[in-house]
Amino acid sequence: xxxxxxxxxxxxxxNPQDVADAIVKLIGTEKGKRxxxxxxxxxxxxxxxxxxxxxxEQYGKGLALFGMGELLQ
Numbered sequence: 310x311x312x313x314x315x316x317x318x319x320x321x322x323x324n325p326q327d328v329a330d331a332i333v334k335l336i337g338t339e340k341g342k343r344x345x346x347x348x349x350x351x352x353x354x355x356x357x358x359x360x361x362x363x364x365x366e367q368y369g370k371g372l373a374l375f376g377m378g379e380l381l382q
Contacts (some may be wrong), residue, residue, distance in 0.1 A: 341382040
């Protein structure tokens with residue numbers, strides 16, 4: 310298992326610049342348009358983003374239920 314994981318990590322060389330770029334993008338994103346979470350992961354990012362989207366949707370519904378939907382703006 311460790312060999313397979315090591316191979317996966319080697320195949321998807323991460324670049325620290327990707328994190329810095331994601332931060333700059335967040336800073337430049339208009340207020341109210343920023344995502345609840347940001348993932349910078351070339352291996353599992355697709356799956357994590359799908360899970361985060363579902364969480365964000367439910368979070369928004371919960372805030373709206375209590376009259377606090379504007380907190381996401």
